[in-house]
Amino acid sequence: MKLKGRAWITSDKFQIVRIESELVSPIKPIQLLSEHQIVEYGPVLFQRKNIELWLPKTAEIYFDFRRHRYYRRHSFDHYMLFGVDSAEKRKEPKAFAPDSKTNPLPN
Numbered sequence: 001m002k003l004k005g006r007a008w009i010t011s012d013k014f015q016i017v018r019i020e021s022e023l024v025s026p027i028k029p030i031q032l033l034s035e036h037q038i039v040e041y042g043p044v045l046f047q048r049k050n051i052e053l054w055l056p057k058t059a060e061i062y063f064d065f066r067r068h069r070y071y072r073r074h075s076f077d078h079y080m081l082f083g084v085d086s087a088e089k090r091k092e093p094k095a096f097a098p099d100s101k102t103n104p105l106p107n
Helices: none
Strands: 005-009 016-021 032-046 053-063 068-076
Touching: none
Parallel strands: none
Antiparallel strands: 005 016, 016 032, 032 053, 053 068
C-alpha cells in the first residue's frame, strides 16, 4: 500500500499538530479505489502526574471501497494515564567449594 502525505509540525517544540495521508494509486484486487486520512493532535494534560502529552484529538477517514463511499470521524477525549512500575529482586545462588560435603559437585 503506497501512501503520500504531509505533516504539520510546530516550529518551537517540534510537536506534530496534523498528519494527512492519501492512497497513491487504487488497489484493484480488493476494490479500494481511494483513501484519505486526517489526524489532528493536541496537548493533553494529566494533572495527577503533571504530565503533558500530545495525543490525537480527532481522526477522519474517507475511502471508496467496493463501489461504496465511506466517511468516519472520531473524537478523542477522556484520556486516562496509567503507569506500571517493576523492580527486579533476585538472590545470587550461594557458591560452594568443590570439596564441600554439603553440596558436592557431580563428576
